[in-house]
Amino acid sequence: MSVIQLAGIERVFHLGDSVVHALTGLDVAIDAGEYVAIMGPSGSGKSTLLNLLGLLDRPDAGSYQLEGRDVTTLSPDEQAAVRSRRIGFVFQSFHLVPRLTAAENVGLPMMLAGIPAAERAQRVQQALKDFGLDQRADHRPDQLSGGQRQRVAIARATIMQPAVLLADEPTGNLDRATGDDVIHLLEELNQRGMTLIIVTHDPKIGTRAKRQLLMEDGELRHDSARAASPAAAT
Amino acid sequence: MRNADVLRFARDAAAGYPLRTSLSVLAMAIGVAAVVVLTSLGDGARRYVVEQFSALGSNLVIVLPGRSATGGFSPANALTTTPRDLTVDDAFALTRLPSARRVAPLAAGNSEINANGRLREVVVAGTASTYLDIRSFKMAQGHFLPEADWSRGAPVAVIGSKLQEEIFGNRPAVGELIRLGDRRLRIVGVLKSVGQGLGMNTDEVIFVPVGVAQSLFNTNTLFRVLIEARSRDEIEVVKREVAAMLKARHGGEEDITVITQDAVLATFDKLLRALTAAVAGIAAISLAVAGILVMNVMLVAVTQRTAEIGLLKALGARAATIRNAFMAEAAMLSLVGAITGYGLGLFGAFVLRQMYPVFPAYPPDWAVIAALATALGTGMLFGIMPARRAARLDPVQALMKH
Numbered sequence: 196m197s198v199i200q201l202a203g204i205e206r207v208f209h210l211g212d213s214v215v216h217a218l219t220g221l222d223v224a225i226d227a228g229e230y231v232a233i234m235g236p237s238g239s240g241k242s243t244l245l246n247l248l249g250l251l252d253r254p255d256a257g258s259y260q261l262e263g264r265d266v267t268t269l270s271p272d273e274q275a276a277v278r279s280r281r282i283g284f285v286f287q288s289f290h291l292v293p294r295l296t297a298a299e300n301v302g303l304p305m306m307l308a309g310i311p312a313a314e315r316a317q318r319v320q321q322a323l324k325d326f327g328l329d330q331r332a333d334h335r336p337d338q339l340s341g342g343q344r345q346r347v348a349i350a351r352a353t354i355m356q357p358a359v360l361l362a363d364e365p366t367g368n369l370d371r372a373t374g375d376d377v378i379h380l381l382e383e384l385n386q387r388g389m390t391l392i393i394v395t396h397d398p399k400i401g402t403r404a405k406r407q408l409l410m411e412d413g414e415l416r417h418d419s420a421r422a423a424s425p426a427a428a429t
Numbered sequence: 430m431r432n433a434d435v436l437r438f439a440r441d442a443a444a445g446y447p448l449r450t451s452l453s454v455l456a457m458a459i460g461v462a463a464v465v466v467l468t469s470l471g472d473g474a475r476r477y478v479v480e481q482f483s484a485l486g487s488n489l490v491i492v493l494p495g496r497s498a499t500g501g502f503s504p505a506n507a508l509t510t511t512p513r514d515l516t517v518d519d520a521f522a523l524t525r526l527p528s529a530r531r532v533a534p535l536a537a538g539n540s541e542i543n544a545n546g547r548l549r550e551v552v553v554a555g556t557a558s559t560y561l562d563i564r565s566f567k568m569a570q571g572h573f574l575p576e577a578d579w580s581r582g583a584p585v586a587v588i589g590s591k592l593q594e595e596i597f598g599n600r601p602a603v604g605e606l607i608r609l610g611d612r613r614l615r616i617v618g619v620l621k622s623v624g625q626g627l628g629m630n631t632d633e634v635i636f637v638p639v640g641v642a643q644s645l646f647n648t649n650t651l652f653r654v655l656i657e658a659r660s661r662d663e664i665e666v667v668k669r670e671v672a673a674m675l676k677a678r679h680g681g682e683e684d685i686t687v688i689t690q691d692a693v694l695a696t697f698d699k700l701l702r703a704l705t706a707a708v709a710g711i712a713a714i715s716l717a718v719a720g721i722l723v724m725n726v727m728l729v730a731v732t733q734r735t736a737e738i739g740l741l742k743a744l745g746a747r748a749a750t751i752r753n754a755f756m757a758e759a760a761m762l763s764l765v766g767a768i769t770g771y772g773l774g775l776f777g778a779f780v781l782r783q784m785y786p787v788f789p790a791y792p793p794d795w796a797v798i799a800a801l802a803t804a805l806g807t808g809m810l811f812g813i814m815p816a817r818r819a820a821r822l823d824p825v826q827a828l829m830k831h
C-alpha cells in the first residue's frame with residue numbers, strides 16, 4: 196500500500212511579474228519501505244517536491260495523502276504533529292543547532308514532542324550508540340567532522356521513528372568516502388523498513404536506489420517504476 | 430514541549446549569545462537600578478524631613494499670628510505686621526491651659542553681636558526657660574535662660590554651638606560679656622549642636638529672655654508661641670483650647686493660626702511622596718527604553734536564528750512552541766536584568782547611605798515592586814512582537830537562510 200500518494204500536484208511561485216511553475220501535474224505513489232531517488236537538473240523542482248512531502252510547504256493544487264490520510268487540509272498544528280511523528284528530515288547543510296551538543300541535537304525532536312527527559316536520555320543514548328557516536332555525545336557540532344555531523348542529523352531525523360525519511364542532497368557537503376558512509380547508513384535504515392526518499396544530482400547515488408524519479412522543469416520526466424512512461428523512450 | 434524544556438532551551442539560547450544577552454540584561458539592570466536609587470533618594474529625603482520635624486520636639490503645637498496657615502517659618506515673618514499682634518500676655522495666658530504642659534513665647538529678629546573683638550550678624554530668639562525642654566535641646570555648657578518673669582528679662586544670653594565656635598573658638602564662652610545691638614549681656618550657656626529647625630539654624634542663634642528681645646526690637650509682638658501638649662492625644666485639645674482662648678482675648682477675632690507638627694509633617698510627607706513617585710516615573714522611562722532594547726535584541730535573535738527556527742518547524746515544533754521559547758528568552762533577559770538592577774540599586778543606595786549617613790536612602794517597597802514588575806512587563810511586552818515573527822516564519826524560507 197502507498198505511504199505517499201500525490202495526485203495533480205501544482206506549485207507555483209510568483210517572483211514579481213514572473214510566474215515559476217516549480218511543480219506541475221505531479222502524480223506519484225510511493226509504497227511503504229521504498230527507496231526512491233529524486234534526480235534532475237538544478238531548478239527542476241526536486242527540493243520543492245521534498246518540502247511538499249515533508250509538509251513544510253503546501254501545494255497550490257492537487258492532493259497529498261500520507262499513510263492514507265489527506266494531509267493538505269490539516270491545520271498548521273496538525274501538520275506540525277505529522278512532521279514530528281511521521282517524517283524525518285536530513286539536510287545538505289546538516290542544520291544542527293550550534294550551541295547544543297550532539298546528544299541534545301539528537302534529542303531535540305523528542306523535546307519538541309514533549310517526551311519526558313528521562314525517556315529522551317535513554318533513547319538518545321541508544322541512538323548515539325547505534326550510529327557510532329557514543330564517544331561524541333557531549334561534543335558540539337563545531338567539534339565534529341562533516342560525516343559525524345550528518346550522522347548526528349540522521350540520528351535526529353530517525354529518533355521519532357518516522358514512516359518516511361526525506362534527505363535533500365545529504366552528501367552534498369561531504370567528500371566521496373564520507374558521503375558513501377552516509378548513504379550506507381540511510382540504506383541500512385531503509386532495509387529496516389523506513390521509506391527513504393533522497394534528492395540527489397549524483398548519478399552514482401541515484402542508481403543505487405531501487406527507483407528513480409527524474410524531474411525536469413517541474414514535471415516528472417521519468418519514473419523507473421513506470422518504464423512505459425513516454426519520457427522513458429527519449 | 431514541556432515548560433521546563435522551554436525554559437532550558439531559552440536559557441541555553443540566551444547563553445549562546447553572551448554579548449547580545451549581557452547588553453540587554455545591562456540595559457534592564459540600569460533601568461531598575463535607576464528606579465531603586467532615585468526612589469531611595471526621594472524617600473530618603475522624605476524620611477530625613479520627617480525625622481527633622483520629629484526632632485523639633487514631641488507633641489508640639491505652634492501658634493502663629495495671622496489668619497492663614499501659610500505663615501511659613503521664615504524669621505523674616507517676625508517683622509511683617511499682622512492684623513492683631515500675638516503678645517507675651519497672650520502666651521502667658523496660655524500657660525493656664527490644663528492640657529498644655531509647657532509654653533514658650535518666641536520673638537525673633539536680626540541683630541549684631543559684638544564679642545571677643547568680633548562682630549557678626551545673628552538671629553536673635555527671645556524666649557523663656559521652657560523653650561529648652563519644649564524643643565528637647567541639650568546644654569553643652571552652663572544653663573539655659575533662667576526662670577523669670579517674661580515681661581522683664583535678665584541681661585543674659587545662651588548661644589548656639591556654631592556661634593560659640595566662631596566667636597570664642599576653644600575658649601569658654603560662659604561668663605563672657607557680649608554686646609547685642611545696644612545691650613550688654615552675659616553668656617550663661619552654650620547649646621549642644623542640633624542643626625536646622627523651625628526655619629533657622631539653631632546653632633547660629635542667640636537666645637535671650639523674651640523681654641530683652643522685645644525691647645531690643647522695640648516691639649510687642651511674638652513671632653510664635655510654642656506649646657507642648659501633655660500627651661499626643663491632647664494635641665487636638667490644646668489646639669482647640671488655644672484657638673478658643675486667643676479668640677476670646679482678641680475680642681472674638683480669629684486672627685491667629687494654630688498648627689501642629691503632625692499637620693506640617695503630613696504636608697511634607699505628601700509632597701515628598703509625590704516627588705518620589707514622579708522621580709520613579711522618570712526613571713521608569715529608562716525601563717521602557719530597556720524594553721525596546723530587549724525587543725531589538727530579540728529581533729536580532731530571530732534573524733540570527735532563522736535557520737534554527739526553520740529546523741525546529743521541520744522537526745515538528747508548533748508555532749506556539751516557538752513563540753513560547755522566544756517569549757521565555759525575552760522574559761529571562763528581563764528577569765535577570767531586573768534582579769541584577771535591583772542588586773545594583775540596593776548597592777547604590779548603600780553607597781549613598783555610607784556617603785551621607787544622616788540621609789536614610791532606602792528604596793520604598795512600592796518602588797521596588799513597581800520597578801521589577803515594569804521591567805518584566807516591558808520585557809515580555811516587547812518580546813511578543815519578535816516571538817510572533819519567529820513563530821510565523823515560513824519554514825522553507827527559514828531553512829534556506831544559512
Ligand SMILES: Nc1ncnc2c1ncn2[C@@H]1O[C@H](COP(=O)(O)OP(=O)(O)O)[C@@H](O)[C@H]1O
Pocket residue numbers: 208209210215216217235236237238239240241242243244
Ligand atoms: N520560494 C520560492 N520563491 C520563488 N521561486 C522559487 C522558490 N522556491 C523555489 N523556487 C523556484 O522553483 C524552481 C524549483 O526550485 P527547487 O525545487 O529548489 O529546485 P531544485 O531543488 O531541483 O534545484 C526553481 O526555478 C526555483 O527558482
Ligand SMILES: [Mg+2]
Pocket residue numbers: 241242243
Ligand atoms: Mg534543491
